[in-house]
Amino acid sequence: MHDHGGGGGGVPWAVVLPAAGVLLLAAAYLLLVRAGTGGGGRRHPRLRTASFLTGCALLAAALLPPVAPFAHHDFRGHMLQHLLIGMYAPLALVLGAPVTVLLRALPAARARRLTAVLRSRPAALLAHPVTALVLTTGGLGVLYFTPLYDATAAHPGLHWLVHAHFLASGCLFAWAIAGPDPAPARPGVPARLLVLGAAIAGHAVLSQLMYGGFLVDMQAPVAQLQGAAEIMYYGGDIAELLLAAALVATWRPTASTRGVSLLGPRARGRTRHESTP
Structure with missing residues (x-):
């Protein structure tokens, strides 16, 4: 199993670096919230701030002891870590509305440029729920049914790259769905529910194949494989039910017509003054 700890009695970089990264992420979000609401306009909802900070806490829990050492030596721990990094933390982070926070903190001109990028065709393709589904569920298949998982044991850089992929693809999927x-060119709620159903089915198939030992390509005891498959099956279902609940809770029928509301109060004021009649 993996062993990428900072042994040898030196500085435990495997603990220090993830902890510092998560703290920087949380601090950056709070600073952007403060910058976006400093003009006396609409306040950022506290529930969104709490959600983003919860996501940071879940990410820290996945990357720090006791979960990280458990994941390095037991495949069940790895699966728990994967769920936290790839499903639970992304959902909480996305529900913090970080893009809106960033846009409100930026000057009007920069906010418009970023909005234009988000509305571009490449962004629409990347942010489509089907693309996000392929990156998340497809990534699981590549990791567990090819030699990739065992390769990450010998290459710490590849190990962290896989973590980054699951965090990014998990955030992308949560953003595209709920x-x-x-999001650019986001399909309607029925289409997103259909994609979410496909994700649930995909996780179920992968976990059942893993439980039965079919097609898996990794070195792990049978008991650990079966335990990890159960964690994937039940833990994934809970995460996807939470995502479905978030879809219902955050759905706004007229969201696509509220592009100007992305900008902060000062930015919106400048936008109105700069526009032509």
Whole structure:
């Protein structure tokens, strides 16, 4: 199993670096919230701030002891870590509406440029729920049914790259399905529920194949494989039910017509003054 700890009695970089990264992420979000609401306009909802900070806490729990050492030596721990990094933390982070926070903190001109990027065709393709589904569920298949998982044991850089992929693809999937931030060319709720159903079915198939030992390509005891498959099956179902609940809770029928509301109060004021009649 993996062993990428900072042994040898030196500085435990495997603990220090993830902890510092998560703290920086939380601090950056809070600073952007303060910058976006400093003009006396609409306050950022506290529940969104709490959600983002919860996501940071879940990410820290996945990357720090006791979960990280458990994941390095037991495949069940790895699966728990994967669920936290790839499903639970992304959902909480996305529900914090980080894109809206960033846009409100930026000057009007920069906010418009970023909005234009988000509305571009490449962004629309990347943010489509089907693309996000392929990156998340497809990534699981590549990791567990090819030699990739065992390769990460010998290459710490590859190990962290896989973590980064699951965090990014998990955030992308949560954003495409139920993010409160606007997404380019987001399909309607029935289509997103259909994609979410496909994700649930995909996780079920992968976990059942893993439990039965079919097609898996990794070195792990049978008991650990079966335990990890159960964690994937039940833990994934809970995460996807939470995502479905978030979709219902954050759905706004007229969200696609509220592009100007992305900007902060000062930015909106400048936008109105700069526009032509």
